[in-house]
Amino acid sequence: VSDLIHLGESMTAFARLSKCRNLQPIRSLPELIGTLYVTEGATLGGRVVKKALAERLNLSDSILNFYTGYGPETDQMWAAFKEYASDLVPKEEIPIAVRTARRRFKELTNWLKVPH
Numbered sequence: 001v002s003d004l005i006h007l008g009e010s011m012t013a014f015a016r017l018s019k020c021r022n023l024q025p026i027r028s029l030p031e032l033i034g035t036l037y038v039t040e041g042a043t044l045g046g047r048v049v050k051k052a053l054a055e056r057l058n059l060s061d062s063i064l065n066f067y068t069g070y071g072p073e074t075d076q077m078w079a080a081f082k083e084y085a086s087d088l089v090p091k092e093e094i095p096i097a098v099r100t101a102r103r104r105f106k107e108l109t110n111w112l113k114v115p116h
Contacts, residue, residue: 001014002065003063003064003065003066006063007063018111018114020107020108020111022107022110022111023104023107024103024107026100028093028096029088029089029093030089030093030094030096030097030100031096031097031100033085033088033089033097033100034096034097034098034099034100034101034102034103034104035100035101035104036081036085037081037085037097037101038101038104038105038108040077040078040081041078042069043069043070043074043077043078044069044074044075044078046066046067046068046069047067047068047069047074049067050064050067050068053067085097
């Protein structure tokens with residue numbers, strides 16, 4: 001929200017933003033881990049997006065906080081998530097986590113494709 005406000009948007013405009021409502025419910029631990037894989041993994045990609053946006057739009061690095069993830073701890077947090085996930089999900093349930101992650105990517109991609 002702070003990034004949008006800094007760029008001149010209002011809280012009213014933020015409230016009007018489309019919400020992603022097409023996500024299937026999480027029904028098991030492997031589905032939760034698959035979902036977290038997508039959201040935690042986004043912290044890694046956020047650094048790439050942040051750099052590209054800053055360069056293309058000539059924005060200060062301090063504006064794009066949303067894409068900062070965990071800041072300097074992002075790699076450490078990703079490694080911790082992977083260890084946590086592998087400890088929690090039994091080997092035979094890994095395919096459920098993978099299917100859920102793929103489904104989440106599709107759901108989010110479809111949401112972002114719709115004109116809002």
